[in-house]
Amino acid sequence: MTTPDTGATRAVPAREDGPAARPAPPPKEATARPGRRGPADPVRSLMHRHQELCARAVDALEIAAGLEAHGVTDRTAARFRHRDVFSLAEELYARVPRADPEGARPDGPGHPPAPVPAQGPGGVRGVLQLLPGAVCVAALAAVASVGAAPPAVRSAVGAAGGVLLALAVRLAVRSGPLRLRHRGAGPWTAGLWVGWTAGYAVYGDWLLEQLLAGGPDLPHAAPRAAVATAVALSFALAPAAGCARWFAARGRRGLAASRDLGELAARIRPLLLAATVLFLGALVALLLGADAAFGGDGRTAMAAAAALGVLLFLARLLAVHGFPAAAATGVAAAAALEALALSLVLIARLPGLPPLDVPVEALTTAVGPAAVPAVACTAAAVGLLVYGLRALTGACAHRPAPSGPAEAQRP
Structure with a gap:
């Protein structure tokens, strides 16, 4: 009699182990369902819309400038769960992979070389910006030198000086x-x-x-x-x-x-x-x-x-x-x-x-x-x-x- 009882008492844990393993799937389903029912990524659509801008940007600031140029404001960024355009641009810069243009220098990912103006042309540009003033003074001197000439000659010299001055100004502002x-x-x-x-x-x-x-x-x-x-x-x-x-x-x-x-x-x-x-x-x-x-x-x-x-x-x-x-x-x-x-x-x-x-x-x-x-x-x-x-x-x-x-x- 003790043997069946002992077997019965030993079989009970075996039955309890089986049902105890079954309740495990419900927690998995409970954790998976909220993920499927959650809202879609709000930034993903913006990533596809501005894919080229984000891929070619040298930093997050350039993306912020491009977004603002397309009409994205801080109020718009709030709809994408960001406090401002800068924060939204930082996420876009982090998530969109950088484009690899041909001939790009390997200066490190995410750290492109900053544009540094050449030192050589700086002096030339300074001279070009002073050129209109020099041309104006030269034109005035030329008109003064032909003061005794007929009016037609003075007018021609003045017109030539004006044309040269306009060309010098155009060259300076370009x-x-x-x-x-x-x-x-x-x-x-x-x-x-x-x-x-x-x-x-x-x-x-x-x-x-x-x-x-x-x-x-x-x-x-x-x-x-x-x-x-x-x-x-x-x-x-x-x-x-x-x-x-x-x-x-x-x-x-x-x-x-x-x-x-x-x-x-x-x-x-x-x-x-x-x-x-x-x-x-x-x-x-x-x-x-x-x-x-x-x-x-x-x-x-x-x-x-x-x-x-x-x-x-x-x-x-x-x-x-x-x-x-x-x-x-x-x-x-x-x-x-x-x-x-x-x-x-x-x-x-x-x-x-x-x-x-x-x-x-x-x-x-x-x-x-x-x-x-x-x-x-x-x-x-x-x-x-x-x-x-x-x-x-x-x-x-x-x-x-x-x-x-x-x-x-x-x-």
Whole structure:
């Protein structure tokens, strides 16, 4: 009797071992089901959408700049479970494998070489930025040397000097920190607006005086140029390039040190104001020097030239950092105001029309003819500065400058 009981008691643990092993699968199913029912990876769709950008980016900052250029903001990043664009860019940079372009140098994964400008062309670029001022002084000397020649000869020499000056300016802005990043960026009319405002700064005051007096008596009229203004604006390309280089370098440092767009904006706005003030100070010094060397055109003319210089500096800065359309709009607004002032004087000569030139004549009588470009350029410059304080605070405006063999060969 004891033997069956002992066998029975021994068989009970054997039965209990079997059922005890069966409840193990339910916990596995319970742990697997939530994984299948969980939400999909929210960043995966963004990875596929911006695959090329993430694969070719040299760091997370470049991805952040590209995302912002495509309209991704901090609020958009919150939908992908990130606090800001920078954090989202860091995850994309970590998850997307880097592309291996042909000819890439093996400098280590994730640490591509930083673009370092060549030391050789730096001196050439400095000379090119001083070239417009030298050409302007040479053109003035050539016109002065043919002062006793017939008017046709003087006009031909002056026109040749103007063409050479325009070519020198074009050469200076196509190299160094004033060069646009992308060819063909911006409207093709931008050059026309710059040429108009620069030409008005040199000959506009004389033309407005002649129109208000009933002239000009063409072709016998001899245009009077604002020599000091022309010389100062020609030499202003050098400090403009220096201030643009300073702003670009500090802007990239601010981008690298910022963790969100708010912090980046707080770093960039003082830099833009400081760069503008630095350039304005250099331009005023050039105007004072040119005024002492070539004779002054008046304080109002100096203020108008300073306003035009700041306007062109801000316009070029915006164009270089990816906003050429806004830059062209600002310069076009100043040109339109100047052209409107001249047009009102001419329209007022037509019979039966009200005296449309009263505002222009009153402003000229009270302040001087240079008040028209001073008001026009100041208003446009303030508008571009306000726009720049918002537009240049984005990450896409401070991408690293392109480098490579093609760039190294540029002067």
